[in-house]
Amino acid sequence: AQKITQTQPGMFVQEKEAVTLDCTYDTSDQSYGLFWYKQPSSGEMIFLIYQGSYDEQNATEGRYSLNFQKARKSANLVISASQLGDSAMYFCAMRGLLFSGGYNKLIFGAGTRLAVHP
Amino acid sequence: DAGVIQSPRHEVTEMGQEVTLRCKPISGHDYLFWYRQTMMRGLELLIYFNNNVPIDDSGMPEDRFSAKMPNASFSTLKIQPSEPRDSAVYFCASRLTSGGETQYFGPGTRLLVL
Numbered sequence: 001a002q003k004i005t006q007t008q009p010g011m012f013v014q015e016k017e018a019v020t021l022d023c024t025y026d027t028s029d030q031s032y033g034l035f036w037y038k039q040p041s042s043g044e045m046i047f048l049i050y051q052g053s054y055d056e057q058n059a060t061e062g063r064y065s066l067n068f069q070k071a072r073k074s075a076n077l078v079i080s081a082s083q084l085g086d087s088a089m090y091f092c093a094m095r096g097l098l099f100s101g102g103y104n105k106l107i108f109g110a111g112t113r114l115a116v117h118p
Numbered sequence: 119d120a121g122v123i124q125s126p127r128h129e130v131t132e133m134g135q136e137v138t139l140r141c142k143p144i145s146g147h148d149y150l151f152w153y154r155q156t157m158m159r160g161l162e163l164l165i166y167f168n169n170n171v172p173i174d175d176s177g178m179p180e181d182r183f184s185a186k187m188p189n190a191s192f193s194t195l196k197i198q199p200s201e202p203r204d205s206a207v208y209f210c211a212s213r214l215t216s217g218g219e220t221q222y223f224g225p226g227t228r229l230l231v232l
Contacts, residue, residue: 043225045209045211105166106221
């Protein structure tokens with residue numbers, strides 16, 4: 001079975017500080033993909049960053065980086081220099097099981113609500 | 119390039135009525151996905167298409183739900199008859215095989231069934 005766990009229902013951070021949002025996963029696949037999406041209060045789902053299981057380097061996209069620790073099965077999102085506009089729900093997701101036909105499915109965690117304070 | 123387009127953005131209907139949600143994927147994308155988001159169940163995949171062909175509909179909750187993709191630029195998700203428990207946000211997403219694994223989401227349709 002596959003599962004994405006986000007243990008932090010809510011997080012607070014001061015503007016301009018860095019924050020780490022936790023994500024752990026469970027899968028029986030050797031090859032898998034991990035994603036982070038942002039959902040602001042307006043409701044849309046915005047893709048942030050992707051990490052492949054065989055990527056040797058941690059993924060980075062601007063102020064976003066993914067701290068990928070394969071042995072621990074964790075894929076934490078790090079947001080540097082937080083901005084007020086970063087206040088949103090953040091979802092960690094994983095690609096579905098390869099051989100069960102789930103290759104194109106995304107399985108989402110429950111999300112973490114981040115509040116950035118001035 | 120325009121993103122995924124969904125309509126309507128909001129829909130309020132009465133129990134028993136037919137509801138049709140529409141999606142236009144990003145031009146050239148060959149995969150299209152329908153997701154549903156509720157407080158209780160989070161985000162879950164309902165069905166997805168590849169080159170207009172339904173590949174996996176195992177997430178469709180019951181026979182009241184149906185989805186079609188008559189061409190590469192249009193898909194519908196229909197609920198008939200609708201029930202209050204269908205109230206949710208319905209997202210459409212698309213992906214290009216050669217563009218990597220990322221799925222790009224539309225703005226969603228917020229459905230309320232009274």
